[in-house]
Amino acid sequence: MSKNYMPSKGDFEKLARMKAPYQQTIDELKVKLKGIKYGCLQENGYTPIEFVVGRVKSTESMLKKAESKGVQLGAGNWIDEVEKQVKDIAGLRLVSRYIEDLREAQEILSQREDIVVEEVKDYITIPKDSGYRSIHMIVRYPTYHGAAKKEVFCEIQLRTLAMNFWATNEHELRYKYDQKLPDDMRAELRKAADSAHELDLQMDQFRREIREAHELNKQIALSNEVKLEEIFSLYVKKDYKRAQELYRHYFGEGHDFTHDPKLKMIDDLLGSRLKLMK
Structure with missing residues (x-):
């Protein structure tokens, strides 16, 4: 003032x-x-x-x-x-x-x-x-x-x-x-600022990798949901043979939907019933 x-x-x-x-x-x-x-x-x-x-x-x-x-x-x-x-x-x-x-x-x-x-x-x-x-x-x-x-x-x-x-x-x-x-403190602060910026850039790279993985998982989940809906549609229409064929073709024996409760519920319903059908 x-x-x-x-x-x-x-x-x-x-x-x-x-x-x-x-x-x-x-x-x-x-x-x-x-x-x-x-x-x-x-x-x-x-x-x-x-x-x-x-x-x-x-x-x-x-x-x-x-x-x-x-x-x-x-x-x-x-x-x-x-x-x-x-x-x-x-x-x-x-x-x-x-x-x-x-x-x-x-x-x-x-x-x-x-x-x-x-x-x-x-x-x-x-x-x-x-x-x-x-x-x-x-x-x-x-x-x-x-x-x-x-x-x-x-x-x-x-x-x-x-x-x-x-x-x-x-x-x-x-x-x-x-x-x-003091001059030495200003110099150290500048170094710290540059280090913080390097950390930000590294974290941005990690963020991009996280987003890419998340997007890939979303695409996989969406693809699986479409496949399950296709099989479920055939099941409702009582085309059990075709439903079985698609289920085995798409998912075989090695799939795991425990990470997605919605897909797991549909898979449990279809899988348990279709596997029992001869």
């Missing part, structure tokens, strides 16, 4: 009223992002969102940032200028397991009709000198505070678990050293 200006009690009250819609925006967007998370879980059994946290910038941090952007605190309609210049008064952090999940979450947010993406900074493709990696999205969100509609800006940071772990520790160290980290 400016050394030459200290907001009055009245100014602090105005700032508190000004920040209220931003807190409401945080609350609403957290609910919506959690809705995306649980919707993806129900639909796909997997979600790109691990967890979401949010905050409204403290008055001191907000005024420091406004001053760094050239706002003359205490002059004219300076509070309006603070709101125009500081785009991260409201801030959300969306954390995912994998980089690929971050990209998916970014795509989901970009396609929503209730927010407008104003700016994206990709610090994963081009990290900061410190090694910091994340995706920053500045979005515009309409909210109703009382009867009045207001569009406010919100910054959404997207990080992997590794990025978030590194950034949280780096932030605490900067606070401890009053933003003046």
